[in-house]
Amino acid sequence: MEKFLSTVENVNNAVNGFVWGLPMLVLLVGTGILMTCLTKFFQISHFKHWVSNTIGGIFKDSHVTAHTKKNDTQISQFQSLCTALAATIGTGNIAGVAAAIASGGPGAIFWMWIVAFFGMMTNFSENVLGIYYRRRNERNEWCGGAMYYLRDGLGSKPGCKVAGSVLAVLFSIFCILASFGIGNMGQINSIAVNMNTAFGIPSIVTGILLMIIASLVIVGGLKRIASVTEKLVPFMAIIYMVGAIIVCIMHIDQLGAVFTSIIKSAFGLRAVGGGIVGSGVAMAVQWGMKRGVFSNEAGLGSSVIVHSSSNVREPVVQGMWGIFEVFADTIIVCSITAFAVLSSGLVDLETGVVTSSQVSTALVAEAFSTVFGKFGYAFIAIAILLFAFSTTLGWSQYGSKAFEYLFGRKNIKFYHIIFVVFIVFGATMDLTLAWDLSDTFNGMMAIPNLIGVLSLSGTVMQITHNYVQRVILHQNVKPMLSAIDDIQALHEKEL
Template identity: 85%
Template sequence: MGNFLSVVENVNNAVNGFVWGLPMLILLVGCGILMTCLTKFFQVSHFSHWIKNTVGGIFKDDHVTAHTGKEDTQISQFQSLCTALAATIGTGNIAGVAAAIAAGGPGAIFWMWVVAFFGMMTNFSENVLGIYYRRRNERNEWCGGAMYYLSDGLGAKKGCKQIGSVLAVLFSIFCVLASFGIGNMGQINSIAVNMNSAFGVPHFVTGFILMVLAGLVIVGGLKRIAAVTERLVPFMAVIYVIGALIVCIVNIGQFGNVFASIIKGAFGFRAVGGGIVGSGIAMAVQWGMKRGVFSNEAGLGSSVMVHSSSNVREPVIQGMWGIFEVFADTMVVCTITAFSILSSGLVDLNTGKVLSEQVSTALVAEAFSTVFGKFGSAFIAVAILFFAFSTVLGWSQYGSKGFEYLFGRKNSKFYKIVFVFFVIIGATMDLTLAWDLSDTFNGMMAIPNLIGVIALSGTVMKITKNYVDRKILGKDVRPMLSAIAEVQEIHEKEVIEKIS
């Protein structure tokens, strides 16, 4: 077994190095820059509008939070956000940030911000395309995601039918694989390690209990997952942010030095032995971007699969929830985590060297312990439990949709059973291998999705302009709501013309 895992690790390292090389990072950030420019910096120019229609709508618009009926297979906008955030706000916000600082220095946080800023519009574009190209299955459930806008959007372009279908299948395969990595084993492993460290609970016991709990929720389908995450996500996010803010406030005198260290480290100005680290900027960029994507998942095409199940009709409305998702995940939660670590004296702000022997979530736990004492490590262990378990629930839906696209809805029960079983494996496997596998599958999943988003960037631009003209500028123009509706209308016109 040891030899097998060694081979898997060697192969994974080779693939991971290729997947997360410079071309991939250029593709990832380049897509976000392209969509930002085509939508005229929508995340900045219409900041007040998307804030008012997302988080603001929770308190003012009943339609945002209203639950659908038992017979209705749709979920509310707020439920779709919570399920998506359940999958994104996970160990990446705690362990991922700590790993980025340890490997890439404080400067990695700057590049995490860059990825998030442009990633807002990548996620926006994915959700716009997801709503626009979604379709109903035989149970009248909405099915949307990269596989559908690749096959029906890219595939509809002249000479692209075959490549659209192939990319849709590849995305679905990578999605299923990624669900076992980032969405299962990596998360469960972090829970097991922290529960063992903080409370002495054996890994297998943690894995078994979580397997049972996951099975009870996941088998119930999307509406049960949404019902759980709707309650769990706001609670866990608020509690963790309050705890991290307390650490930051206690160490507020260090904030100037922390920010300076982030900026200097981002451009390779970290001094070591009187000189400048030549590879500092490369490591900061690579780890900041890798962990940024791991955290907010912009570019993976993952969260669009649950956003597409929303009861919303306007593609841009759900796109704005995608902007808020990345903003909340990285700009808020990841940033607070980073400042908690860097202001706690655990990192040399001049050289970027980690002074503690702890790594991953243990580094964050030590930062919290500087303020809360022994309670700090217990607090992080519980936070990881809620964060990571909710991520497992969200990703089970993503993998299920990918499996459904490949093998049909009736066979998705088989996927759910295997997914739940892998919870035990994740709890007992090596942490490093779990994270490396997650990075590899993330990158492989992102490639076909980003190709689709870039190829359909013109469609996103038209839909966004149409929305801005109607809803913001007050112009009397016809809405672009659904590609299926347009196809049906064209067909109806052809029938009418033939009859007449």
């Protein structure tokens, strides 16, 4: 058995080296750059428009209710955002940022920002395609995601029918496997370890309690998950950011030095032994890109699954929520975590070397403890509990939709049962190999998804241009709302 596990580990390490290697990261960022250019820098040129129609719009009653019908089986645009954020805002925003700083120096944060900037338009494109190619299931729920625009979008191109169908199946398989690993056991294990360290709660107790709570939420389906996440996500994000901002304020005198360190380290301008370290730039770029992609998941094709369940009719409108998702996850949450760590004296801002012996979440906890004392460790343990558990809820929806695509709606309860049982395993097992495997499957989701986004980039450009003409420039042109004629006709009547 040990020999078998060793073989699996060696094979996985080789595959993982490619999946999360520099060529793949360049492809991920390159897709974002391409979509940014094709949409004429939409995230900048229409900044005011997408802000007012996303987070700015939730304060307007008309925005919340305009496309919502009584007894509708769908969820609101804000609920779809919160469910997606529940899956993306997780341990990556705490442990991932600390790992990026420890391995790539403060400069990794700059490259994380760059990845997020272009990742906004990758996520935008995924959401646009998700809405455009989605369809109804037998329960009148919207079903969309990379598997649908691969099968019906890429598959509609000459000679690509088989390729589109195969890639759709592969994406679904990788999504299901990743949902059990990174989306479930890895997150639950982080919770159990932190709760045991901070409060002495046995891992098995944590696992059983979380299994019970998760089963009550997950078995209720998407609407119950969305109902929970729309309350949990804003609460957990605000509480965490308030704590991190207090840490930053208490070290306000260091903020100028922190920003200078980030910029200098990003371009190898920090002095070490009187010279410039070129290899430091490569490490900063690689770790910043890797942790940035891992944090916001832009390009992996995961969050589009739940975004496609929104009651929105305009593909570009949900695309704008995708822009905000990346902005909130990386530009806001990850940046505040980074400034809290870097301003707390745990990193030498001249050399970029971590002076603390702590790693991962413990490094962030130590940063909080410089202000809150022992309560800082408890605060981070609770933050991990909320962040990681919400990630599990979000990924349960990703996995269930991928399972539904492969095996049909009737068998979805089978997936739900296995998913909640694995929560106990996640709390009590040593998951080093399981985490590594699921990390690989998570990255492998990106391959078919990016093929779909790149092959349909022209469609995204046309839909975006059509929206700008109609909504922003007020020109009288026929809307592009769905690739399916019946849905297109219905939406045109409802607009």
